[in-house]
Amino acid sequence: MPASPLYPATAPRHSFALEVGHGHVLQVDDCGAADGICAVVLHGGPGSGGSPLLRRFFDPERFRVVAIDQRGAGRSRPRGATAHNRTADLLDDLQRVREHLGIARWLVVGGSWGATLALAHALHTPQAVAGLLLRAVFVPRADTIAAFFQDPAGRAPDAWARFAALAPAHERHDMLGFLARSLQADAADGGARQRQLALAWWHWERALGGATGAADSPDGSALDALVDRYRVQSHYLRHACWLDRPPLLDRLAALPRVPTLLLHARDDRICPPQAAQDVQARIAHSRLHWVATGGHDPAAPAMAAAMVAALDGYARTARFDGAIP
Structure with missing residues (x-):
């Protein structure tokens, strides 16, 4: 693991705009190793847009990371648009991006709202999901x-x-x-x-x-x-x-049995720790690891170290069984 603990920032190998209908155009960055382990990283918000920070949890020599600015967010256009912008649209967009890139399955990594979207994606398209890494999961109750x-x-x-x-x-x-x-x-x-x-x-x-x-x-x-x-x-x-009918928690037992790890800071006041406990309790095959401090900040040293360790372990074994600080 690098001492930072984050990996150095690297430029995307390929960036492109993808039209997805009703005037929405997604910005997509394809990063890391072309022949690496495929992963998609989902940003929070909703509406926050991606950040190069989220790619720095991944070893660029071992992962191929697809970073997507969701509808209305970041560099996607039109920014701030809410028409034709619901969770169902984002799930369809993930399928479009994956098919456009010719990716059969990917590790899905998300933080906050991105973790929520990761769960919804795994329920919507279970065959596309190789694993789930959920940081600071948000339950929209x-x-x-x-x-x-x-x-x-x-x-x-x-x-x-x-x-x-x-x-x-x-x-x-x-x-x-x-x-x-x-x-x-x-x-x-x-x-x-x-x-x-x-x-x-x-x-x-x-x-x-x-x-x-x-x-x-x-x-x-x-x-x-x-x-x-x-x-x-x-x-x-x-x-x-649009995840309350039926409630997202009530659907989680149907998730695919893939490696699933939740990381959550005990002092998070944006997404309360109880949410992580509730999610983990409904996913029998999942693991919950508590990070002592850092609140909701993905760049907090303890959380960043936990994310890097989890992904390094997955790169070695395709599981989340290794030690995490």
């Missing part, structure tokens, strides 16, 4: 979603008060609904109000995640991208990601 936006446990009361102050008093009981409506509305003021809301959401997410120290607030094009990200995210969360 009404109580979990409400807890993120309403802070009933008082985890960061001052920060939540500042966040909620942007909504009219009569809408503060439903911050998600308020944000979704506001971010979807026509930007009559040139988008200034939407940028204000996105920035407030960003500050609230940082506070809930336990971020410490000063950080430069996004502005300019970065803030515009944040508006688009949260537009997609609120669209998905408002509909429980």
